[in-house]
Amino acid sequence: MKCVVCSRDAGEKGYCELHLKAYENIVKNYDAWKKALEISWKEYLSGVVKNPLTGEWAKEVAEYLIKSGDKESVA
Ligand SMILES: [Zn+2]
Known part of the structure; x- marks a missing residue:
């Protein structure tokens, strides 16, 4: 599985x-x-x-979250 933001190998939650x-x-x-x-x-x-x-890094993640329309997904 690849990171949803970049293309590195991802772990938990789809992020590297x-x-x-x-x-x-x-x-x-x-x-x-x-x-x-x-x-x-x-x-x-x-x-x-x-x-x-x-x-x-944070900027990329925030942009991804806005784009994906993710709800606050706090565990
Ligand atoms: Zn990544």
């Missing part, structure tokens, strides 16, 4: 190791944001993509 890390950070940060702001998952993801401080 690097993108899985980025994904986990995105979800974790959203939990923190949600407590402070009224922000939807989609709005949050757009913010991640637009933020110049967002790392390349």
